[in-house]
Amino acid sequence: xxxxxxFVLVAMLALGALPAxxxxxxxxxxxxxIYTSMYVYxxxxxxxxxxxxxxxxGVSGSFFAYGPSGDLMLKVRGEMAAGRALDCDMFMLAEPxxxxxxxxxxxxxxxxxxxxxxxxxFPYDEDGCWYPVRVCNMxxxxxxxxxxxxxxxxxxxxxxxxxxxxxxxxxxYISMNNPKKSGTAYAAxxxxxxxxxxxxxxxxxxxxxxxxxxxxxxxxKLQSGECAAIMILEESILKYMEDEAKRGKEVxxxxxxxxxxxxxxxxxxVMVVSDEYxxxxxSEAAKAVAQWLLTxxxxxxxxxxxxxxxxKTVSGVPYNSVDTDGLIENAIPVDWERAYRQEEEIxxxxxxxxxx
Numbered sequence: 001x002x003x004x005x006x007f008v009l010v011a012m013l014a015l016g017a018l019p020a021x022x023x024x025x026x027x028x029x030x031x032x033x034i035y036t037s038m039y040v041y042x043x044x045x046x047x048x049x050x051x052x053x054x055x056x057x058g059v060s061g062s063f064f065a066y067g068p069s070g071d072l073m074l075k076v077r078g079e080m081a082a083g084r085a086l087d088c089d090m091f092m093l094a095e096p097x098x099x100x101x102x103x104x105x106x107x108x109x110x111x112x113x114x115x116x117x118x119x120x121x122f123p124y125d126e127d128g129c130w131y132p133v134r135v136c137n138m139x140x141x142x143x144x145x146x147x148x149x150x151x152x153x154x155x156x157x158x159x160x161x162x163x164x165x166x167x168x169x170x171x172x173y174i175s176m177n178n179p180k181k182s183g184t185a186y187a188a189x190x191x192x193x194x195x196x197x198x199x200x201x202x203x204x205x206x207x208x209x210x211x212x213x214x215x216x217x218x219x220x221k222l223q224s225g226e227c228a229a230i231m232i233l234e235e236s237i238l239k240y241m242e243d244e245a246k247r248g249k250e251v252x253x254x255x256x257x258x259x260x261x262x263x264x265x266x267x268x269x270v271m272v273v274s275d276e277y278x279x280x281x282x283s284e285a286a287k288a289v290a291q292w293l294l295t296x297x298x299x300x301x302x303x304x305x306x307x308x309x310x311x312k313t314v315s316g317v318p319y320n321s322v323d324t325d326g327l328i329e330n331a332i333p334v335d336w337e338r339a340y341r342q343e344e345e346i347x348x349x350x351x352x353x354x355x356x
Contacts, residue, residue: 032057033090035087038092040239047297069093069183072093086278089273093183095187099125102129132310141219142228145253146253150228157229188231195332211354223253234256234318272286273286296313
């Protein structure tokens with residue numbers, strides 16, 4: 001019977017008689033909501049709709065509910081404190097330390113990724129509660145068109161994170177995101193205070209760092225000459241460059257600096273909420289989507305969204321970027337246990353040393 005069915009299917013494929021949804025995950029049904037801080041998600045959203053044609057998007061036609069990591073974490077912690085179900089079924093947040101918190105508090109459903117140890121570039125939870133799914137890369141950036149102008153003012157373009165904070169010529173001319181709002185900026189501060197101590201925050205304050213600008217606003221500060229250098233996610237720069245290239249414009253006033261003391265890589269995770277706490281009680285569907293996100297096909301979409309892939313077999317890089325494995329070799333490590341256990345202390349030191 002199975003042989004006969006296989007023969008019929010082959011014949012139907014040859015004749016083009018099968019519906020478009022056949023041979024994909026059509027048995028995955030129900031509704032799904034994914035909390036994400038990934039701001040370029042449209043391609044992945046559309047791919048999930050095609051791969052899982054009978055799965056219903058739970059957010060106005062989309063599977064994704066977007067927000068900055070800090071805002072979404074605050075919302076989830078409020079829901080946990082209230083003792084009620086969360087308003088999502090999955091997470092794709094930027095800040096991996098939150099995975100440790102959610103696992104410890106019993107909100108995550110384990111799932112298996114086949115051959116995870118062989119295929120993944122980054123560590124994953126030994127119990128299967130979280131896996132890396134995309135790599136955000138924190139870098140510096142500057143405006144090459146203004147090199148001569150800054151030099152005349154005696155301002156040095158930094159080559160490292162250390163220079164960014166400690167070179168007095170940059171005083172009043174640097175910007176970054178607020179680590180109390182941005183998960184990736186928080187990860188960067190964890191890494192840099194590990195490497196250089198809390199004194200790094202004192203140096204940022206002495207250099208009068210601006211810290212409330214969004215990625216697009218920070219880019220504008222570089223282009224206008226308000227800032228000489230910014231700390232920013234690589235994806236923000238790469239997206240801007242490709243968007244302009246598609247309009248037929250070459251970007252000559254924006255360039256990535258890969259710091260000499262190391263980039264800061266944030267292997268953001270994918271997590272499935274247990275049925276006890278999920279919005280749609282649909283962990284099986286969420287697991288299927290999570291597993292698909294770690295396929296080569298889905299990881300290519302991660303590259304197209306200007307982030308690096310976590311999968312070793314995906315050899316490409318985001319638009320106009322550099323080799324992922326080379327970045328890993330020269331990365332400043334992030335202690336995710338410290339990021340979780342000492343979050344209140346680290347953010348308190350930021351307040352005390354930078355903002356007050």
